[in-house]
Amino acid sequence: MGQVNNILARLSALDRRIIFLLVAVAVIVPLLIPIGLPVDITKPVKNIYDKVESLPEGSVVVVSIDYDPGSEAELYPATEAFLEHCFRKNLRIFMLALWPAGTPLGNMALENIGAHYNKKYGVDYINVGYKPGGPVMLLSLGKNVGDMVKTDYAGVPIDSLPLGKEVKSARDMALVMSLSAGDPGVLHWIIYFHARFGIPVCAATTAIMAPQQYPYLASGQLVGLMGGLKGAAEYETLVKRRGRALAGMDSQSIVHALLVLFIILGNVILVYQRSKR
Template sequence: MDWKTRLERLDRRIIFLVIFFAVLMPLFFPLGLSITPGPEATAFHAAIEALQPGDAVYLAADYDPGSLPELQPMLEAAIEQLCKKDVRIIAGSLWPACPPLVNRAFTQIAEGRFQKVYGTDYVNLGFKEGREVVMNQLGQSIRGVYPVDSAGAPIGDMPVMSGVDSYADIKLIVNVSAGYPGTKEWVQQVRSRYSIPIVAGCTAVSAPEYFPYFQSGQLSGLLGGLAGAAEYEVLVSGSGPAAKKMDAQSLGHIVIIGFILLGNLIYFLRSREGSVA
């Protein structure tokens, strides 16, 4: 058996091992590659920078643990920048598995690092079923949709909600989204109808689809996947959990490119031998 046949019949578990070690090694031995923020991440950062202290922001967190490594760093960095800007954060979710992840980020960043007070500086309204219907209802009355927060406490008396009951009182929507319902629906239902600016952080899988929204101005900023999160972290604080993973990400990509090239090299050589139809 020649080397081409051996490679063609390579057990897929060997490929699995190669990718496993390629991704694992940089976690132990970081390469320290530098990250340069792109225009989408820079615009995302600038949109939040333009806010004034006391402004109210709606943080729409629409994802679940399946996208945690990509999106949690975005959420954390966004909360960090919002806390630095001293704005009020009102968080809600259309994905049932998201509210505990939002709580985790609030506890860690808003409370832990910025000593922000729950109910005064930020609130987690939690999950609400209804997708696009909820998006529209929030434009009528936030209290109507969310009489209570994620822990069951009435939101009406919370200082963070004072003077805020619909999109008219919100300066910016920060959306972190893993799919449906998410960025696309926020743009379709809320951006067009209520003319409220939206910035979005989304999974890498869905990011290419949202470039037209960014170019058209329907999105004021866009973060795509772990790379987008890392670029944003660099802008907010110089580094962060996503930025630290970018070395592993880089090596993973190089291995995949290597596999594509190797697979095609064998295919090309076989074609020349005339053994491929």
């Protein structure tokens, strides 16, 4: 009993650097030696997949890059997995960004995946870059794209691009995918774009934002949801793509297990300290 007391007393004063070291090991080791834990598919992610599958060839999908490099680790794999599915289905991509630093990330994904499927800029996809104005911009975009978009991200007149000429208003859009890390983001697309123009909206959000989207999923205002890296891993599984999200799942699993262990240990120490008093 005295030995247990001694261990718990030592643990209660555990140096946080040891905790940091354990987390680092829990992240790095599964990346170097993958375990290959099975990934289950949740309904909100399957809903996005089914929605994309149901769209006719050539439909225009709006992909909104509503994140920046701070959330790249979590949302970029979802961007690539979603684009891969769209290009495989021969859907066309109209990309924009509600965050200023999002445009180059979107471009990187379009170029990587587009090149793999021999897609042509201006015909199969365009990127109109960062658009300021949040909700008001979305309302105007839905009414008349030309009011909001004169050129693409590189300054090329939108009317000189075949896809740019074709997308005039929300009526020409079949689906919106918001890859969102905060505000402005998916909530604006739901509240201002879906509510006003009826275009279905789906989203990929950071894990911390995912619980906030469930009321919109339940009401049908959000078609589907990829929550965090796990959501992206599920989508990669569905589209049979071995990407960064699936590679990161083992690490995330071990770190989550470690966190739970820390919580249990912290509470055992709490009970021990209380019993001592």
